[in-house]
Amino acid sequence: MFSNRRFSIVASVAFAVCLAANSLCLANTVSLTWHKHTSATCPDATIDGWHSSSTTALKTDDDGAPLDDVACDTTLQRSGSVDTTWTYTGGDDVITSTTERTAAFAGMTRNCAVVSSISIGGSTILGCCQGHNKIIMTSGAPAITLAHEVGHKASLSDLNPTITSRIMNYALGGSENRVICTERDAFLGL
Ligand SMILES: [Zn+2]
Numbered sequence: 001m002f003s004n005r006r007f008s009i010v011a012s013v014a015f016a017v018c019l020a021a022n023s024l025c026l027a028n029t030v031s032l033t034w035h036k037h038t039s040a041t042c043p044d045a046t047i048d049g050w051h052s053s054s055t056t057a058l059k060t061d062d063d064g065a066p067l068d069d070v071a072c073d074t075t076l077q078r079s080g081s082v083d084t085t086w087t088y089t090g091g092d093d094v095i096t097s098t099t100e101r102t103a104a105f106a107g108m109t110r111n112c113a114v115v116s117s118i119s120i121g122g123s124t125i126l127g128c129c130q131g132h133n134k135i136i137m138t139s140g141a142p143a144i145t146l147a148h149e150v151g152h153k154a155s156l157s158d159l160n161p162t163i164t165s166r167i168m169n170y171a172l173g174g175s176e177n178r179v180i181c182t183e184r185d186a187f188l189g190l
Pocket residue numbers: 148152157158169170
């Protein structure tokens with residue numbers, strides 16, 4: 001009885017926070033410009049699918065309750081055509097070191113870039129974001145990776161410990177689709 005009562009109070013407080021945030025900002029659109037490395041294979045349809053799938057995951061409240069997932073009315077969209085002439089000094093479409101990754105970021109003049117793969121120190125990286133700004137995606141990344149990296153762009157951190165249902169889960173398996181109130185507010189602030 002006591003524990004039920006306590007849970008009820010916690011839930012009410014969280015719901016109040018959500019309502020307050022909703023009154024500040026309801027929706028936004030994030031337009032992203034793109035490079036694709038000249039050696040990377042990634043159709044425009046794949047890039048557009050990253051936007052649409054990530055947008056759907058953000059907008060959908062999967063549990064109908066405020067604690068574990070909330071609807072985040074952020075639309076991710078591609079802006080302009082993909083630059084398919086992109087290369088950078090000091091590497092190629094297969095990034096294998098932090099030095100090469102830094103060079104790739106430095107060579108970007110658009111918001112996002114696509115390379116074939118990133119593998120650093122034995123870890124396969126699906127995507128990454130530098131300085132809450134530039135995003136690099138790998139061509140085979142799950143669509144939700146884009147929402148995750150845009151979350152970093154919005155100054156969100158990886159979840160530690162990992163929570164496999166949440167978009168900011170560190171080790172993306174592709175099924176993550178949830179954001180909580182504070183994460184939604186970060187997306188809406190972009
Ligand atoms: Zn991350």
